[in-house]
Amino acid sequence: MSVSEPVERLMKLFSRFPGVGDKTARRFALFLLQQPSDFSSELSSTISLMRDRTFCCSICGNLTTEDPCSICSDPFRDRKTLCVMENVEDMLSMEQSGAYSGLYFILGGRVSPMDGQDIEPERLARLKEYSGKGNFLELIIATNPSVEGDLTFFAVLDAVRDTGIKTTRLAFGLPLGGTIGYADRVTLHASIESRVEVRVQDNS
């Protein structure tokens, strides 16, 4: 072993993080050693605090330190729209985009029999109950444009079928800010297939 045992252990722990390989794990560990000891103490206490105090919101499934979470208890959110997402990571991306101001429901999984993954029936039952009682006018199923995203979409659609709420799915096609001239043929085909009708407003 070329480094001390604690450093080696820390490197192994870092390398279990998603997207972190051996080299990055080594860089992280050595970076920590170069910082004042306060930094390591703060990091470890923050991690412990996060583990102790973070739990899932009883309404939407978001990670929170208070129940209900800051989104569910925000009086300024649009309470007529519910966006169903696979996981908290997707929800955070949506929040950061600022594109959506309604409420969320986190499924906490996706449907992929090949990988042995499924959405817990209790979670789908909870979604049905929540969407039925919540006076929602629209339910957005925001799953990925992939086979697994489609399977998850249909599982959710099946669960909320009886609620009678208008249900939509995210669109896919040309990237915003891009140009048709630079779009690849696959993207152009997808955007042609998912084109939308333009409503002409009569302003006269």
Place this chain on the structure above:
Amino acid sequence: MKITLTQWEGFRNLKPRRLEWAEGLHLLLGPNGSGKTNILEAFHVLTGWGSLKGERVLDLKSWSDPGRGTFLAAWFTGEEELEVKAGIGSRVITKKGGSSIQSSQLRPLVPSLIFLPNDLSLVEGSPATRRRLLDRLCALLFPVYALRLHEYGRALRQRNAALRQGKNLAATAKVLAPLAAWIWACRLAAADLIRNGLSEAGGLMPPGITVELKRGSRGFEDLLLDFWESLKAFQNQERATGVCPVGPQRDDLVIRYGEREVVRCFSRGYRRRVAVSLLLSSGWAVERKMRRKPVLLLDEVMAELDHEGREKLISVLLKTGWQVFATTAEACTPEWPGRTWSVNAGRIEER
């Protein structure tokens, strides 16, 4: 499209070389193991396809010095002027005119079709071989075909996994149905184009040969309805076998001469003529639909053809106006109306 100039270095057994190519027919003549097929493979890679032997492109390196990097380049002219370069080292980098490009994006730009010695199985082999012919043509004609076929394959594996786990199959069927109907629509269009193209194969094969897509379903006209009804009809079989028996994965391209299947009534020589004609029909389909002339790569295509068959094949190839690269180990080819190159131990020289 036509290849006007190629350059290779560190590729298989080929010696580094920069070569200019004229339009029309090219015959690569040389003994077994001389490197003729490797030249076709280099063209295959440069037109966006992979290895001819199912290897990863990453493994297509120099046989004598695998640690050395491999470099391939081609300049194309015709419907568009193009410069394509591929570097194979620790990873594969493909560039079009200096900008990185996915190799699959090159396929519609420089459509190429290849005939390999074992393509006789197009006539006498399993349906999977004929589906591959359709899939290659569809991948050229319909830009999202390869992606949709990949998605269909994944959805099918998801359904088979759900079957094994005894889970609800409704969601997988809803994902599969539109994909299956879309793939069938593409394959039906491709089969139509091949059927029309066969008539242009001249005297290469006897008149009266028909091709027809036999779908892996009950055959209702409405493709979406066909999938749903077939799934319903075969659900007991599906439960018993644990494999979905319905869908494009069960398709076949049935080739008939009159009422009989070609494989039951034709000699090997004639079966080869039919197999080559199917490839040529795909070429005409590409030209008609994409408005680009394909580049034909024909490996040992003359084998098992008699003198008359070879003459007819050459006459049809001449008529197409496409750029053709054919290999042969035998010098008994009739008068070749194009350029002849001799290939020996990885070296290529014009004769």
